Amino acid sequence: MANLPHPPADFLGLRTALSDRLLPLLVGAMAFLAALGIAGAEASASLAAHWQQDAAAALTIQVPDPQAQDAGNDATRLAAVLGALKTVPAAMNVAQLSPAAVNQLLSPWLGTDPADLGLPLPAVITAHWAGAGGVGALRAALQKLSPGTLVDTGALWTGRVAALTTSLQACAAAVLIIVALIGAAVVSVATHAGLAQRRETIVIVHELGAFDGDIASLIARRILRLTVTGALTGTALALPVLAWLARLAAPFAAPSLSTALLGLPAPLWAALPALPVLAAFIGWGTAQLTVRGWLRTLP
Amino acid sequence: MVLFEDVWLTYRHAAHPGANTPEVLRGISFEIPEGGMRWLTGPSGAGKTSLLKLIYLSEHPARGHIEVLGTPVAKIARNQASLLRRRIGVVYQDFRLLPQLNAYDNIALPMRLAHRSETNIHADVLEIMKWVGLSHRSQALPFELSGGEQQRIAIARAVVSRPKLLIADEPTGNLDDDQAQRVMLLLTALNKLGTTVIVATHNTTLMQRHPAPALRIESGRLVQDG
Numbered sequence: 068m069a070n071l072p073h074p075p076a077d078f079l080g081l082r083t084a085l086s087d088r089l090l091p092l093l094v095g096a097m098a099f100l101a102a103l104g105i106a107g108a109e110a111s112a113s114l115a116a117h118w119q120q121d122a123a124a125a126l127t128i129q130v131p132d133p134q135a136q137d138a139g140n141d142a143t144r145l146a147a148v149l150g151a152l153k154t155v156p157a158a159m160n161v162a163q164l165s166p167a168a169v170n171q172l173l174s175p176w177l178g179t180d181p182a183d184l185g186l187p188l189p190a191v192i193t194a195h196w197a198g199a200g201g202v203g204a205l206r207a208a209l210q211k212l213s214p215g216t217l218v219d220t221g222a223l224w225t226g227r228v229a230a231l232t233t234s235l236q237a238c239a240a241a242v243l244i245i246v247a248l249i250g251a252a253v254v255s256v257a258t259h260a261g262l263a264q265r266r267e268t269i270v271i272v273h274e275l276g277a278f279d280g281d282i283a284s285l286i287a288r289r290i291l292r293l294t295v296t297g298a299l300t301g302t303a304l305a306l307p308v309l310a311w312l313a314r315l316a317a318p319f320a321a322p323s324l325s326t327a328l329l330g331l332p333a334p335l336w337a338a339l340p341a342l343p344v345l346a347a348f349i350g351w352g353t354a355q356l357t358v359r360g361w362l363r364t365l366p
Numbered sequence: 367m368v369l370f371e372d373v374w375l376t377y378r379h380a381a382h383p384g385a386n387t388p389e390v391l392r393g394i395s396f397e398i399p400e401g402g403m404r405w406l407t408g409p410s411g412a413g414k415t416s417l418l419k420l421i422y423l424s425e426h427p428a429r430g431h432i433e434v435l436g437t438p439v440a441k442i443a444r445n446q447a448s449l450l451r452r453r454i455g456v457v458y459q460d461f462r463l464l465p466q467l468n469a470y471d472n473i474a475l476p477m478r479l480a481h482r483s484e485t486n487i488h489a490d491v492l493e494i495m496k497w498v499g500l501s502h503r504s505q506a507l508p509f510e511l512s513g514g515e516q517q518r519i520a521i522a523r524a525v526v527s528r529p530k531l532l533i534a535d536e537p538t539g540n541l542d543d544d545q546a547q548r549v550m551l552l553l554t555a556l557n558k559l560g561t562t563v564i565v566a567t568h569n570t571t572l573m574q575r576h577p578a579p580a581l582r583i584e585s586g587r588l589v590q591d592g
């Protein structure tokens with residue numbers, strides 16, 4: 068048939084009962100917060116990863132009494148240790164700190180040049196540890212070669228940084244969960260308000276034989292549209308802020324805000340689009356549950 | 367078709383949540399056969415509307431057994447209840463048209479809720495609007511219609527899906543004699559076409575003009591059947 072009348076798109080009057088102001092605004096604010104939370108977690112994770120690599124790989128070896136000779140050994144203790152390190156492939160960039168450098172390192176602690184105090188200083192060797200496992204075997208070997216030799220890595224730091232990262236990420240996850248719960252609560256309140264405002268209409272439609280599921284779908288679709296709009300806006304508004312923060316962290320890496328935006332880490336680019344999707348699920352699901360629960364109070 | 371056995375009804379108390387009102391219907395029993403027509407009469411406040419609400423599944427009885435269109439309603443699933451409601455046409459005492467929909471869309475609403483095709487709906491709505499004499503008012507919103515016109519739109523919405531059971535609650539209450547006469551002719555015509563019809567009224571003149579068995583209730587009790 069040529070010109071059938073169009074069925075009214077909004078016969079429940081949802082456009083006014085669930086207005087496009089407050090809900091998108093609240094959801095947008097929450098998406099904004101969530102975006103910042105995710106960015107914070109991502110930033111701390113990548114920062115920690117850097118630290119951890121550096122700390123884990125830094126090898127410091129102290130040889131006390133470096134110029135002495137141990138019994139049964141024809142080289143000095145220092146030479147013995149250096150010689151042994153050369154045969155370990157995982158110990159790279161082996162270098163001995165000059166006595167002057169050691170003095171410089173220590174003088175802030177001692178208040179004066181250690182040489183003036185006549186203290187016996189250990190020799191300090193630095194290296195980059197590229198081995199897969201720990202340094203336990205190396206430590207034991209060097210101890211045996213020149214007793215009293217100390218082998219340090221940043222393992223202690225690694226542990227602390229790992230703990231810090233974990234707690235920061237737990238905080239970010241908690242923020243996300245709380246934001247999601249508040250989001251669901253906000254949607255539920257808005258849905259209830261809309262139902263109360265359209266109670267008469269919905270009761271009539273119910274008594275005319277509409278399925279609960281059909282009524283719930285109509286309302287959930289409206290809520291879906293509002294929450295997605297809000298979440299998209301909130302996430303989009305967070306982008307310039309994130310770019311600005313990224314630029315604060317590395318001013319020379321990104322000459323402009325837009326390049327800073329492109330330089331945001333990949334996991335962040337994967338997580339941010341998930342926010343509107345998540346908001347859609349929360350909005351739609353909460354609205355469905357709320358409406359179906361409300362309809363159950365009708366006969 | 368419609369069967370009541372010792373049906374009692376109380377409402378939830380508006381002022382005291384959790385408490386119930388005194389019984390509004392007390393031990394009602396009757397049966398209306400398929401294709402029958404019944405007046406439902408009694409003084410204002412006797413319980414006519416309440417009894418009709420039980421039939422169109424708008425209230426649950428406190429106790430007793432009810433069957434509508436052969437279906438016991440006590441433990442009916444929600445979607446089954448919706449399907450049953452679609453086979454019952456109701457003309458409410460206060461019309462209950464949707465204010466934001468025009469006459470056409472109000473009449474089409476039950477069929478759209480039942481997911482019928484627009485082509486189908488269009489033909490039926492046009493036919494029923496002609497039948498109630500309001501073809502020229504299809505675009506009017508309820509507030510633009512007179513009481514009598516709203517009444518006829520409400521009747522059109524109730525009968526457009528050819529219900530097996532038609533319930534009309536004081537359908538002539540707001541009408542002058544001519545309009546009331548016209549509405550009654552519509553309802554009796556439907557009854558002749560096989561629809562079971564129940565009409566609540568306290569207009570005795572109208573009842574005399576259209577003789578049919580009457581159920582009479584007073585203070586929630588059935589005092590006459592036939």
Ligand SMILES: Nc1ncnc2c1ncn2[C@@H]1O[C@H](COP(=O)(O)OP(=O)(O)O)[C@@H](O)[C@H]1O
Nearest residue numbers: 377378387390409410411412413414415416417
């Ligand atoms: N929703 C309700 N809540 C509480 N009491 C009600 C409700 N509806 C009706 N009543 C009471 O039930 C009695 C019967 O009302 P009703 O069925 O409307 O009578 P009628 O239609 O015969 O005038 C009246 O006393 C009325 O006050």
Ligand SMILES: [Mg+2]
Nearest residue numbers: 414415459535
């Ligand atoms: Mg009444």
